[in-house]
Amino acid sequence: MKKIFCFALAIMMLSAFAACSNSSDGPAANGGNEVFADGDQYDQIGGELNILNWGEYIDPELITLFEEETGVKVNYVEMTSNEEMLIKLKSSDCVYDMCFPSEYIIEQLIASDLLLPLDMDKIPNVKNIxxxxxxxxxxxxxxxxxxxxxxxxxxxxLYNTTMVEEPVTSWGILWDEKYAGQIWMYDSVRDSIGITLKYLGYDLNTRNADEIAQARELLIAQKPLRKGFGTDNMRPSIVNGKAAMAVLYSGDAFVCMDENEDLAYAVPEEGSNVWFDNVVIPKSAKNIEAAHAFINFLNDGAIAARNTEYIYYSTPNQAAMDRLDEYFTGSETYNPPKEVLDRCTVFHDLGDFVSVYNEAWNAIKMK
Incomplete structure (x- = not known):
């Protein structure tokens, strides 16, 4: 779901990996040099592992390390949307052994009986989640x-504190006329309509057509204030001071804040979306053993820490969090407190009602 805009992030420690990868003595004395948190070693599995994931959503050096440890050849294919992934997984000639869909797509995949139940005995690092x-x-x-x-x-x-003087506590600021032409909205039907529903006091998974109509009219009325609907193009715009604010995913916001110290991020008090990208194994997977091994590998504490430091999105792995420094753990953008999460909701599959959202979205974009 969440697509990365990386500005040059993590420091590569290949020499440390080379030195440690054959050790069976557990963690290295220096936590920064450890390869596996628990001295995990992987059997030579061999074969190929076909992965479908978002672009720039994993440290590529970790793929290399997994290949070296297991003898598996990883074929990493990037996708641009959940819908693209869904089409590929539903295809009769699906070739993927694992993929990383978002929550509402997982509901569709389960309902369509397209996923293999995970064998948790093969994923001992699940204990770290x-x-x-x-x-x-x-x-x-x-x-x-x-x-x-x-x-x-x-x-x-995400907003520029030199251009936005008041505290950002409500989605209503996106309709403030004094920021006309300085407001980026996210080019996504669920995200833009969802936050508007929350501003209106409604559920972002509502199936009430009247509530969707109210959100539609509010977004149409916002047009004179918008800089536009965007995705990747919003981030350099706000980093370079060309916009006052943008609706963004927290990981992208965290990267932007790393580039410009005048930027800050807020989850409005009305609530928002908390999203998850999960790993799944399609029923059509050919190398099920390698897929489970790779999931276990990704959930090793040291590996998960390396990965999140590279892509800047939040890890659900406690063993990784224990290895991160204050820059990550102390950031409410990266590590939001419970009171923020308590007012956030995941997106759910809307079934056939999604057509009502799409019709509203088409009307918004055509105005």
């Missing part, structure tokens, strides 16, 4: 039977 995150993902995958959280975050407002 935070229980509170599993409780949230249980809402779209009961019992976390088919998926495990990979990355997560929120949707909020």
């Amino acid at each position: 935070m229980q509170d995150k599993l409780e949230i993902t249980d809402s779209f995958d009961p019992g976390n039977k088919y998926s495990l959280p990979y990355m997560w975050g929120t949707v909020g407002i």
Whole structure:
């Protein structure tokens, strides 16, 4: 769901990996040099592992390390949307062994009987995943039977504190006329309509046509104030001071804040979306053993820490969090407090009612 705009992030420690990868003595004395948190070693599995994931959503050096440890050749294919992934997984000639869909798509995949139940005995590092995150993902995958959280975050407002003087506490600021021409909205039907529904006091998963109509009219009325609807193009715009605010995913906001110290991020008091990208194994997977091994690998504490430091999205892995420095753990953008999460909701599959959202979205974009 969440697509990364990386400005040059993590420091590569290949020499440390080379030195440690053959050790069976557990963690290195220096936590920064450890390869596996528990001295995990992987059997030579071989074969190929076909992965479908978002672009720039994993540290590529970790793929290399996994290949070296297991003898598996990883074929990494990037997708641009959940809908694209859904089409590929429903295809009769689907070739993927694992993928990383968002919550509402996982509900569709489960309903369509397209996923393989995970064998948790083959994923001992599941113990590292935070229980509170599993409780949230249980809402779209009961019992976390088919998926495990990979990355997560929120949707909020990234704003320039030199251009926005008042505290950003409400979505209503996106309709403030004094910021006309300085407001970016996210080019996504669920995100833009969802935050408008929250501003109006409604559920972002509503199936009430009248509530959708109210959100539609409010977004149409916003047009003179908008700089536009955007995705990747919003981020350099706000980093370079060309816009006052933008609706963004928390991970992208965190990267932007790293580039410009005048930027701040807020999740408005009306509430927002908390999203999850989970890892799943399609029923059509050919290398099921390698898929489970890779999921276990990603959930190793040291590996998960390396990964989140590279992509800047929030990890659900407590063993990784224990290895991160204050720059990550102390940031409410990266690590939002419970009171923020308590007012956030995951997106659920809308079924046939999604057509009502799409019709509203088409009307908004045509105005």
